[in-house]
Structure formats: C-alpha cells, structure tokens
Amino acid sequence: GAVVSQHPSWVICKSGTSVKIECRSLDFQATTMFWYRQFPKQSLMLMATSNEGSKATYEQGVEKDKFLINHASLTLSTLTVTSAHPEDSSFYICSARDFQRGDYEQYFGPGTRLTVT
C-alpha cells in the first residue's frame, strides 16, 4: 500500500513553454502533498506544500507564479512549470501523507526528470 505515482517520468521541453507534472496517490487519500526539487548531488529541497482544496504554501525563494500547484482532489496534485528555462531542469519529486494513517510519514513518488532546452 501507500503508492504514489508521477507522470510523466521524464519530459523535455523548449525554453519558454510550460510543462505539467502529475502526482497521484493510488491507494490512499492524501490531504497533503509535497513537491520537492533535487539537483544533481544535492539534497531534496521542499518547494511547496499543497492541501486539498486550498492554496499551496511555498517555501521561501520559490516563485509561486512560476511553479503553479493545484491539489484538486484527495488523490491528485499537479505542478506546472510555466515559462520554463534551462535552469529549471531538475528532478521533481512529489510526496503524500496518508490522511487515514494519521502519522507523519511521507510516501514519495518516483520523480519526474525535466530537461529544458
């Protein structure tokens, strides 16, 4: 149980375009989902926390107008990278908490590798 999927697993887009990444909890309901970014040989950095039905909370230094997060249901959150630039190329990982378990564990998706050319 507690499986999180992401789609796509990798994407290449041109500079200036937008790309959407989906994060789904497959077998549980997730009131809270998290979006992380991981650059090569660096830590996972939390970008934002999204709660179902409300606006996401962004970490300091993360542009909310550039990284649009929508958490429309208890099993789906999306991250849209708008007007992508090469420096946005990174590994984006989502995680989710299982509402019914009531613990703090975050279950991570497999990640999406974004390359902006």
Place this chain on the structure above:
Amino acid sequence: QKEVEQDPGPLSVPEGAIVSLNCTYSNSAFQYFMWYRQYSRKGPELLMYTYSSGNKEDGRFTAQVDKSSKYISLFIRDSQPSDSATYLCAMTSSYNTDKLIFGTGTRLQVFP
C-alpha cells in the same frame, strides 16, 4: 552552514561488510529523524524513523540518534549488493513535521 551535513561519499564496501552512514545537524529543534534509501532515478523510500535518542533496530538496519551531539547514524549489517543506493538522512522539528530537511545523501556501493 547547512542545517544537515552528510558525507556524499561514494562509499564502496565488499559484500558482508558493516556500513556506517552518518549525519550531523545544527538545529536543536529537530526531533524526528529518518533514513531514506534512493535508487538511481527513483523517489526516496523510508527505511527507518526515530524520534528519541538511542538505537532502533529493524532487521539488518540500526538507526542511532545522539541528540546531545546532534549526530545520527545508520548501520547496515551484512551488506548486500542490493543495498547499493544513495542513503539520505532527513529530519523535522516538532513544530513543523511537514517540512523534511534532507542531507545531500551518501552514495553506497556494495561489491560482490
């Protein structure tokens, strides 16, 4: 200074060896400590979760926390080639359990 420091490795050991992975931290507010394993191009998988000083054992894995020294460790006994991965420590404070602060990860290679 980073909040969490972790030696990036790589650490290369023979099969059967005992592996010791370590993290230090600077924020005394951190109360919950986790170890994740991440295979290449995959998301992290939770291995161990502790919240008190001392040792916690789960199979071949032992997590150790020393809050007075702000130091945590993960020991892997009888290491296997399948243990080859990057190991990330992570921690949170009691007032913001949602925000995981990760170390950079230590890459481990276990050779047959």
